Amino acid sequence: MSIWTFNLKVGDSVSKNKGDYILYIFRKDSIIPISLPSQEKWTVNSLF
Incomplete structure (x- = not known):
């Protein structure tokens, strides 16, 4: 299982549809789409 790391800035929010x-x-005013490999299982961890 691979781990991808994204550097999020303050005020960012992350969304993934099941x-x-x-x-x-x-x-801010933009949406950044990131394609994920379909065979991976994904979880989003928020660290604040």
């Missing part, structure tokens, strides 16, 4: 393999990072 069943989708796209992670969305919402940052």
